[in-house]
Amino acid sequence: MEGQIVKILSNLYTVNSHGEIYECHSRGKFRNDNISPMVGDYVKFDPDNNYILEILPRLNALDRPLVSNIDQGLIVTSLKSPDFSTNLLDKLLVVMEFNKIKPIICLTKYDLLNSKEKKEIKKYVKYYKKIGYKVLYNTNLFRIKRLFKGHTTVFTGQSGAGKSTLINKLDKTLNLETGEISKALGRGKHTTRFVQLLELYGGKVVDTPGFSMIDFNKMSKEDIRDAFVEFHKYPCPFKDCMHQEEKECRIKKEVEKNNILKSRYDNYKKFINDSR
Numbered sequence: 001m002e003g004q005i006v007k008i009l010s011n012l013y014t015v016n017s018h019g020e021i022y023e024c025h026s027r028g029k030f031r032n033d034n035i036s037p038m039v040g041d042y043v044k045f046d047p048d049n050n051y052i053l054e055i056l057p058r059l060n061a062l063d064r065p066l067v068s069n070i071d072q073g074l075i076v077t078s079l080k081s082p083d084f085s086t087n088l089l090d091k092l093l094v095v096m097e098f099n100k101i102k103p104i105i106c107l108t109k110y111d112l113l114n115s116k117e118k119k120e121i122k123k124y125v126k127y128y129k130k131i132g133y134k135v136l137y138n139t140n141l142f143r144i145k146r147l148f149k150g151h152t153t154v155f156t157g158q159s160g161a162g163k164s165t166l167i168n169k170l171d172k173t174l175n176l177e178t179g180e181i182s183k184a185l186g187r188g189k190h191t192t193r194f195v196q197l198l199e200l201y202g203g204k205v206v207d208t209p210g211f212s213m214i215d216f217n218k219m220s221k222e223d224i225r226d227a228f229v230e231f232h233k234y235p236c237p238f239k240d241c242m243h244q245e246e247k248e249c250r251i252k253k254e255v256e257k258n259n260i261l262k263s264r265y266d267n268y269k270k271f272i273n274d275s276r
């Protein structure tokens with residue numbers, strides 16, 4: 001039989017096959033092949049012995065969070081507590097672009113901002129919209145619900161950003177565990193401990209544990225550069241330009257003219273300098 005892995009807890013793989021749930025084990029075989037089943041995988045399994053037999057080819061796979069066959073990513077971005085980080089947002093956008101996953105930005109905790117901070121945030125919202133991203137607030141349940149139909153959407157973002165809280169609001173029957181963010185550290189406690197695929201509004205959504213670190217492992221410096229979507233709008237006269245050294249670089253000029261947001265360019269430089 002065929003089905004999709006919707007949850008993995010230690011050695012137990014929950015497989016959904018046409019709405020029926022099977023708790024399966026995996027055989028050593030996959031580990032030897034250096035491939036482990038992950039949430040999102042379509043698999044062939046033996047329903048009599050509850051063994052996973054084969055992992056069907058993946059459309060794509062992320063390693064943080066560990067999930068496959070995704071076509072949209074809801075980047076759940078906290079504006080306060082944990083504080084808004086353009087670095088983290090841009091990093092997630094880059095990873096999504098590279099993996100051909102459509103990113104959607106979902107801002108949370110707008111209610112915790114004072115009026116000055118609200119004004120400041122508008123600048124970013126305007127910019128990310130300008131370069132082509134959909135930007136929503138977590139209070140906008142009506143618009144969020146309409147994103148899911150026919151898609152598999154991974155909820156990703158920092159621990160404590162409000163991923164599970166949002167999923168609970170979208171489906172009141174789920175009761176996913178959510179957690180206070182630790183005041184001392186100003187960051188989440190990693191309340192969600194496993195990746196889980198759920199059916200919601202005619203699509204699939206994946207709740208994931210937040211992270212404190214994310215890297216670009218499989219990406220080259222050029223891959224990172226090409227994932228900054230707005231750079232493509234301004235062709236640089238220098239072939240294969242990394243937009244750093246050349247004095248007459250078009251990208252640098254557009255940053256000076258405020259056509260490219262300074263924080264985006266600064267993050268770009270950080271990312272390529274931190275990458276291999």
Ligand SMILES: Nc1nc2c(ncn2[C@@H]2O[C@H](COP(=O)(O)OP(=O)(O)OP(=O)(O)O)[C@@H](O)[C@H]2O)c(=O)[nH]1
Nearest residue numbers: 109159160161162163164165178179190191192210
């Ligand atoms: N004020 C405010 N609090 C929020 C909002 N969204 C979520 N929270 C709170 O933020 C805390 C963390 O929320 P979670 O949903 O557990 O965060 P998470 O992203 O699932 O975190 P991990 O599972 O650790 O990755 C909870 O106390 C929520 O009540 C919001 O829009 N405003």
Ligand SMILES: [Mg+2]
Nearest residue numbers: 163164191192
């Ligand atoms: Mg959670």
Ligand SMILES: [Zn+2]
Nearest residue numbers: 236241243249
């Ligand atoms: Zn350049």
